[in-house]
Amino acid sequence: MGETRSRTVLFFDSGIGGLGVLREARVLMPDWRYVYVADDAAFPFGGWDEDRLRAHLTGLFRDLLEVHRPAMTVIACNTASTLAINHLREVFPGETFVGTVPAIKPAAERTRSGLVSVLATPGTVKRQYTRELIRQYAGKCHVRLVGSEHLARLAEEYVREGYVDEAAVRREIAPCFVKMDGRATDIVVLACTHYPFLVNRMRKTAPWPVDWIDPAEAIARRAASLQGTLGVLRAADGVDLAVFTSGHPQSSVVRLMRGFGLHLADIDNPERVP
Known part of the structure; x- marks a missing residue:
């Protein structure tokens, strides 16, 4: 050094x-x-x-x-x-x-419904690190962890080829959208840096509008x-x-x-x- x-x-x-x-x-x-x-x-x-x-x-x-x-x-x-x-x-x-790391803290601070989803790779979803972030910062929220098997690959293909199967995107993000006691998911944390490249397609195929948190900035x-x-x-x-x-x-x-x-x-x- x-x-x-x-x-x-x-x-x-x-x-x-x-x-x-x-x-x-x-x-x-x-x-x-x-x-x-x-x-x-x-x-x-x-x-x-x-x-x-x-x-x-x-x-x-x-x-x-x-x-x-x-x-x-x-x-x-x-x-x-x-x-x-x-x-x-x-x-x-x-x-x-x-x-x-997944932007769980800002999501917990911004949600109005208290229903937050974390869209990530299966590896990130199963890490104790991720669960500790939820325990520390989102204890008052209902946080759904969604491990996508294919979304990173779809993002890579979209950037390379300029095309993506929107039905496939819809299937991957569908588990993020939860309704509970008259409330609905209002924030989805994009816990993989590949995912923001598909955010416009996610908005298009989502069942209702949510805030998508991009961690890049x-x-x-x-x-x-x-x-x-x-x-x-x-x-x-x-x-x-x-x-x-x-x-x-x-x-x-x-x-x-x-x-x-x-x-x-x-x-x-x-x-x-x-």
């Missing part, structure tokens, strides 16, 4: 979900360099055994932190954050990690608030990068990354831009 680090922030997600967070961070942290890592070789995280996924993330971050030397790392993924962020902080004590604000704790940082060199662990992203995804101002890095030499 003797060297002075540059203003480089590493964003990590299983796919394209973290791009929404990156977009918000650029507004608040315009003089930083961004390295976006999509672990598409392991997508989706929801189907992984917990111990295997934690070990996978630990090994992957050991390499990423060594290569890119970020001053800050944003894990823009609820599944990875709720499973592994505390473990990563223990393994890499000199690193600054910003996690992504709050995550970006948290990252920006930590800038003053990082010590002296030198100006970052190089362009903003996109790194895909598969080494073979689809051409549509490459175009998407370019639209976000990210240059595709060579997986075998991540600091070299082809």
Whole structure:
């Protein structure tokens, strides 16, 4: 840790979900360099055994932190954050990690009906971390946890192809909508960073209007608030990068990354831009 680090922030997600967070961070942290890592070789995280996924993330971050030397790392993924962020902080004590957790506290503060749903991956739904957030912040609410098997994949397909099966979206979000004692769900927490890409389709297919809470801005604000704790940082060199662990992203995804101002890095030499 003797060297002075540059203003480089590493964003990590299983796919394209973290791009929404990156977009918000650029507004608040315009003089930083961004390295976006999509672990598409392991997508989706929801189907992984917990111990295997934690070990996978630990090994992957050991390499990423060594290569890119970020001053800050944003894990823009609820599944990875709720499973592994505390473990990563223990393994890499000199690193600054910003996690992504379900926005249960603001949902509990904003609901009028007291009926809140948390739409997440199955992995996030079953975590004790998520249930502890409910116990701590939403004890007076009825919170329904909805684990979607397919919504992250549908979001990836929509971003790549510009089309999504609206009937499939409707099926995935249907369990979020609850009526009880004359009240109805009025807030749905989007507890996966992929889901906001589909929010317009969700609004269209929902049985009644609700507030959809997108965590991107709050995550970006948290990252920006930590800038003053990082010590002296030198100006970052190089362009903003996109790194895909598969080494073979689809051409549509490459175009998407370019639209976000990210240059595709060579997986075998991540600091070299082809």
